[in-house]
Amino acid sequence: MPETRYVFVTGGVASSLGKGIISASLAKLLQARGYSVTIQKLDPYLNVDPGTLNPYEHGECYVTEDGAETDLDLGHYERFLNVPTSQANNVTTGRIYQNVINKERKGDYLGKTVQIIPHITDEIKRNIKLLGTKHKYDFVITEIGGTVGDIESLPYIEAVRQLKWELGHRAAVIHLTLVPFLNASGELKTKPTQHSVKQLLEIGVQPDVLVLRTEHHLDQDIRKKVALFCNVDSKAVIQSIDVKTIYEVPVKMQEEGLDEIILKKLELPVEEKPALKDWKGFLNKLNKANKIVKIGLVGKYVELADAYKSIIEALIHASTYNDRKAKIELIHSETLNPDTVADKLKGLDAILVAPGFGHRGIEGKLEAVKYARENNVPFLGICLGMQCAVIEYARNVMQLPDANSREMNHKTVNAVIDLMEDQKNVTDKGGTMRLGAYECKLKEGSNSFSAYNSELVHERHRHRYEFNNDFLETYEKAGMKAAGCNPETGLVEIMEIPKHKWFVGVQFHPEYSSTVLKPHPIFLAFIKAAISE
Numbered sequence: 001m002p003e004t005r006y007v008f009v010t011g012g013v014a015s016s017l018g019k020g021i022i023s024a025s026l027a028k029l030l031q032a033r034g035y036s037v038t039i040q041k042l043d044p045y046l047n048v049d050p051g052t053l054n055p056y057e058h059g060e061c062y063v064t065e066d067g068a069e070t071d072l073d074l075g076h077y078e079r080f081l082n083v084p085t086s087q088a089n090n091v092t093t094g095r096i097y098q099n100v101i102n103k104e105r106k107g108d109y110l111g112k113t114v115q116i117i118p119h120i121t122d123e124i125k126r127n128i129k130l131l132g133t134k135h136k137y138d139f140v141i142t143e144i145g146g147t148v149g150d151i152e153s154l155p156y157i158e159a160v161r162q163l164k165w166e167l168g169h170r171a172a173v174i175h176l177t178l179v180p181f182l183n184a185s186g187e188l189k190t191k192p193t194q195h196s197v198k199q200l201l202e203i204g205v206q207p208d209v210l211v212l213r214t215e216h217h218l219d220q221d222i223r224k225k226v227a228l229f230c231n232v233d234s235k236a237v238i239q240s241i242d243v244k245t246i247y248e249v250p251v252k253m254q255e256e257g258l259d260e261i262i263l264k265k266l267e268l269p270v271e272e273k274p275a276l277k278d279w280k281g282f283l284n285k286l287n288k289a290n291k292i293v294k295i296g297l298v299g300k301y302v303e304l305a306d307a308y309k310s311i312i313e314a315l316i317h318a319s320t321y322n323d324r325k326a327k328i329e330l331i332h333s334e335t336l337n338p339d340t341v342a343d344k345l346k347g348l349d350a351i352l353v354a355p356g357f358g359h360r361g362i363e364g365k366l367e368a369v370k371y372a373r374e375n376n377v378p379f380l381g382i383c384l385g386m387q388c389a390v391i392e393y394a395r396n397v398m399q400l401p402d403a404n405s406r407e408m409n410h411k412t413v414n415a416v417i418d419l420m421e422d423q424k425n426v427t428d429k430g431g432t433m434r435l436g437a438y439e440c441k442l443k444e445g446s447n448s449f450s451a452y453n454s455e456l457v458h459e460r461h462r463h464r465y466e467f468n469n470d471f472l473e474t475y476e477k478a479g480m481k482a483a484g485c486n487p488e489t490g491l492v493e494i495m496e497i498p499k500h501k502w503f504v505g506v507q508f509h510p511e512y513s514s515t516v517l518k519p520h521p522i523f524l525a526f527i528k529a530a531i532s533e
């Protein structure tokens with residue numbers, strides 16, 4: 001396809017309607033038609049990236065292969081498309097302003113007054129078009145974070161208005177809204193949608209497609225009414241009805257003809273509907289699995305499942321491919337102590353100790369590790385979870401009761417987890433961790449080696465502390481072994497207890513690269529161990 005097409009996805013009426021899932025679903029349908037597609041998220045907040053945001057504020061921080069700390073929607077994009085994203089796929093207002101201000105300081109604006117229009121909007125447009133021009137995708141789908149009407153998202157909508165004008169038939173706008181159902185009168189209400197489209201029109205943007213989130217089927221009359229009030233074709237008013245799993249959304253969107261409407265609008269040929277064979281195969285397995293695998297996910301942000309989005313999805317993928325239904329119990333690490341742990345963790349088929357930062361909840365995580373180790377329950381520790389496994393082993397098996405991570409006690413003598421050498425002089429918090437994909441060489445005979453069935457793997461990282469190699473020999477003698485190391489630096493990436501049924505701690509984040517069609521080998525092996533007798 002000679003020229004990139006641009007699709008913008010905006011949202012109205014309420015936040016959290018699932019613009020990310022609609023974007024990912026459309027992308028999936030276009031990809032299934034043979035197009036190369038990427039999705040980009042524009043976030044209207046002033047943080048340069050979400051890396052410094054508390055998970056309570058913004059859910060999980062997702063990490064790309066090139067080491068960008070990004071919005072969790074990029075996780076959905078990768079899980080749906082099976083194509084890696086990069087820094088260019090997530091841009092925040094903070095980054096836009098930072099770029100513009102840096103250019104101003106360099107004198108690039110030649111004495112001009114620097115303004116929101118055109119300088120900020122030009123920088124937004126440059127970031128949108130970059131994916132098309134530099135990376136040459138057929139489609140760039142750009143999701144605008146926030147809700148239409150927010151002051152913060154105005155420059156983005158203005159950029160969309162300008163791009164629509166410049167690109168003509170190569171641009172389309174999808175607006176996602178909510179049609180609430182009023183129980184008292186038994187009616188579906190379209191007024192909020194009409195108002196939200198009016199708000200978009202006030203800023204000069206006419207949507208081409210309206211996707212209406214709803215709990216009940218929307219009949220033709222309702223669709224016609226919305227079409228009439230909002231200047232869109234009634235065929236371009238489509239419903240997105242609540243479904244059991246997000247992975248059903250592409251199928252629903254195909255039934256509603258979302259991809260066909262977009263192709264027509266962008267003056268591209270509409271050929272036969274793709275069969276989505278593999279995708280439907282996964283869905284089938286997901287819906288059919290009725291035997292349960294019970295996994296305890298121990299963390300300190302459990303009030304908000306979004307904080308562990310990628311882990312939860314990776315567990316669902318792996319369970320599905322093992323013909324099991326994942327029952328994930330979120331267990332607050334602060335509720336675990338020697339008196340409660342057995343009661344809280346009994347009956348679980350597997351235990352996963354989550355990543356995290358700081359000392360809050362750490363003692364509970366150590367209790368969970370101890371329980372899994374002593375009771376031979378399959379265990380996966382991710383990042384801080386792996387570090388906890390290392391600390392627990394030193395304290396309870398190697399007779400080093402004061403062993404700790406320097407993150408938790410910086411005066412600790414037995415720092416079995418220590419600050420990485422190149423982190424020692426780092427003072428800024430944003431974007432300064434060990435981030436992105438690094439190589440890991442696996443040891444033959446380990447659980448990890450048999451899971452990956454390969455010697456060299458690449459996995460994504462996000463941490464400042466590392467296993468302290470001064471202790472490696474003592475660990476190995478005591479029965480906990482390094483199963484994977486970085487071939488260049490020797491940093492330990494994986495620790496295992498070979499005598500245990502399946503006990504694996506990984507310094508990296510396998511959850512970021514588990515996708516629907518390519519479940520992650522470590523998660524597959526973890527669930528396999530959980531269900532084996």
Ligand code: GLN
Nearest residue numbers: 355356383384463464465
């Ligand atoms: N806090 C730990 C570190 O920085 C672990 C980080 C994580 O779990 N992502 O090394």
